[in-house]
Amino acid sequence: MSKSLSRRRFTAAAGGAAFATAVAAPTAARAGTAPEETTAAAPQGPYDDLFLAQYEKIKNPANGYFSPDGIPYHSVETLIVEAPDHGHETTSEAFSYWMWLEAAYGRVTGDWGPFNAAWEAAEQYIIPTRADQPTNGSYNPGAPATYAPEHPDVSRYPARLDPSVSVGQDPLAAELASAYGTMDIYGMHWLLDVDNTYGYGNTPGSGGQNGPGPGPSYINSYQRGSEESVWETIPQPTTDLFEYGGPNGYLDLFVGDASYARQWKYTNAPDADARAVQAAYWALTWAGAQGNAGQISASVARAAKMGDYLRYSMFDKYFKQIGDCTSPTGCPAGSGRSSQHYLLSWYYAWGGAAGGGGGWAWRIGDGASHQGYQNPFAAWALSTVPELTPRSPSAKSDWSTSLTRQLEFFRWLQSAEGGIAGGCTNSWEGQYGSPPAGTPTFYGMAYDWQPVYHDPPSNNWFGMQCWAMERVAELYYASGNATAQALLEKWVAWVTPEITAEADGTFRIPATLSWQGRPDTWNPASPGANAGLHVSIAEYGTDVGVASALAKTLTYYAAKADDTATADVAGRLLDALAANADGLGIAVPETRADYRRFADEVYVPAGWSGTMPNGDVVEPGVTFIELRSWYRDDPEWPKVQAHLDGGPAPEFTYHRFWAQAGLAIAFAVYAELFPSA
Template sequence: MSAPGFSRRRFAAAVGGALFAAAVTPTLASAAPTAKKPATSPVATADDPYTTAFLTQYNKIKDSANGYFSDEGIPYHCVETLIVEAPDHGHQTTSEAFSYWFWLEATYGRVTGNWTPFNNAWATAEKYIIPTHTDQPSNSSYNASSPATYIPEWPEVNKYPSALDSSVSSGQDPIASELNSAYGTPDIYGMHWLMDVDNIYGYGNTPGTGAENGPTASGPSYINSYQRGAQESVWETIPQPTTDLFKYGGPNGYLDLFVKDSSYSQQWKYTNAPDADARAVQAAYWAYRWASAQGNASAVSASVAKAAKMGDYLRYSLFDKYFKKIGNCTDPKSCAAGTGRDSEHYLLAWYYAWGGAENGGGWAWRIGDGTAQQGYQNPLAAWALANVPSLTPKSPTAKSDWTTSLQRQLEFYQW
């Protein structure tokens, strides 16, 4: 899968080395005086040692012999066979890997003036890791007044499956309607966090098909894993297809391992890692800034607009899991249901998720999350979504949400 010397390097780590080389390009006041470059030239000069170091690392990463990308052009999370991370083997990829790829290509555009690879990265994401309508067919059945049925969470995996509890009221989703109006679709535009790039598990949950095509399917397959509380480790997760048609697992597919119900329906479900989508916005901001400095903002305008759209939907991570009112309440069952913005904590939470009935019928759900950590916060992305016109999402309340989120994230860091 990879050439000697590169078999133990994670994609993000490899990209990090390249980005470091480019990030310290001496174009600040401390650099030696040079003649002023015309506005249409690349920001970095091709003959300085930092640019050379970046391009050397970039070419290693993009060399097909080194195994960082699949035949479809999807970046592997890492190239080793067995790992102890959120993914458990190197044939998987994550939205994290995609976000670092965006950043890599933004930096490449900065030092070369060629923005085609950056745009190609976004096109690849839309084809594979951002679910299409076929992959999430029943969003039109979503009821924003009743976003999801409550399911208790437990600290240990032996407490699962966890029973649905319809007696607990969820709050109202205040952004669904405006997202639908802004983009003319009820579908979610966000990256699913985990993918089996080479269909090693054999589900064949192929992007763009909404089906389980089995072990003979080539190319990527949507999967999920973590679903049983905070204590669940990579060795305890149960990899499963995101579209569960009961073809694999037990009589109810994999659903009855996690949720206790009186009956089960074939369904699809996706989970978003907000830090990755925020990093994608961050990369798009730098691409826009660097392309603009080259007098070539139009070269990235379409991809930047995609990042702004992603930032619009990323707001689901700013809300409580069941849209409960934020406040001094420790029991989710008794916490008051929220309306408007009183269920919004404004921090980038651990995830947001969405799902629904297969074949487009009957029901759909969405949840945010009430758990946030410092490592997921991205004040730069929040600032860009609130202040850079080309990255301002279409929804009427998005700008104010991200303005407040920026302040809340900074408060969180200080706390």
């Protein structure tokens, strides 16, 4: 790392967003477009250089971040198991970071072609097309879906459909159809098998599920409750035509019914779609300052449209009333806005008939909300920026209410130390159960310290803190929101003493948290002090992606608060990260003791038998690796096998797309907000 970075002068950019005034050469006109004069901020200093160096590594085809079709992989490396179970899958998360990366590139260079290209690729590959979701016209908003309980243990699946449980009405479908002239959903599905490693075939929109060609293919994995870790999943095609699996495809592993029909189904990760909106806001702001806003108007309109549909994540799973919903049959069906909690829940999903299975479709929201998925910055942009205001008549009001509700949510969950606790649910254990007596509530929804998943506990990962609070910091920077400021002052004071960053590249940040106690029941008129809610740091680590989000959080906060001490911490952390550069990006080795779980048994119900596309047998007693025998051909597999044979836990150096893009963005943000550093 250059010694020049160890001595920096801080001049925080005032107000919302600041821009350098140097003029770069005009961007070359793309085919079919008229030339447009552009002004752009030329690189001003070492952090701009770090951004461009990292950007070039990510975009260099030889480095392997993108598929031959131009789709970002989850990671350069193939053998990696975390939320995705293979490195050459991808996620909506990766697409959203790609959009943000290209927005930063546009600020530095004035070239907005790559930003538009990222949105165009999203429409082609990760947002289902009409052919991918063909029967939405049969959807009945008065009967959105049939109830099936979730279960806390994988062994209780399949979950039986229960039509006797009432469900509420969907208040969004009609106005969305009116606004956009279609019943189709405009949102990203969360998981794509880019190289068709599993073999399910192309998506319907690009040649037909199970059709010719190598992929990419929409897939899904998690389907069986809060205890289902990635090590217990059985990946399946999103369009199940019963070509693989058992006689009913994979459906009867998850849902119990009298008979089964071929169908398609997609799951949206709301934090990724909200991040795409976030990226579009910054692209609009930066391009506007250059006089280039017209170049990205179509992409910004796509983000606004995505934000319109993202409101499905604000509703209870089965559109039941919000609050005190503690019995499947006793909890009333919702109507109008009575089923809307206004938070970003863990998912929304939609599906319907396929392959001649008749005309029907369904949609669900989710009642479980995690603090790490909230994005008050996106809510602010969607409710205040004209270019990002969705078309639907109620969208602006919904997002304005969501902004307030999300900030209340953070305030409710902030511990005595400053860390943000887990979240809440409108459906205890996913079956509208009764939470333990005395459980605190937020607008009638029960506190859950580990919402959504328990293996490992969902809020123990420090990254959830950084993802959420970075968005709060952007809101504070752009709008001066006083609640955001108060949340950050406490959070920053808690976390900054826990950061170590040295000139030689050594760094350490929190990695795993431990939670004790619980918040006070929320009273918006008189919020409690949460004196009984505590967080401690159980482990420290060197996750470069989390460190990049942490650095951005501190940078945005410091710029608005004119806090040079916090700015210095952020700068030193970025310097330490930069010192770990390699030929592919910035990475540090990590030991994967959890890879012993390659040998874990994956639950399959007694009597169930089927096959994966490559012939791997799905039956009781099967293990994770036996469902993915192709992993044994991976060049890194011998390290895992040696561990399974009794050797030490293997070590890997990973280049995850979201982390590498996040680092590039962090350099760019620091360069913008502290140009004199």
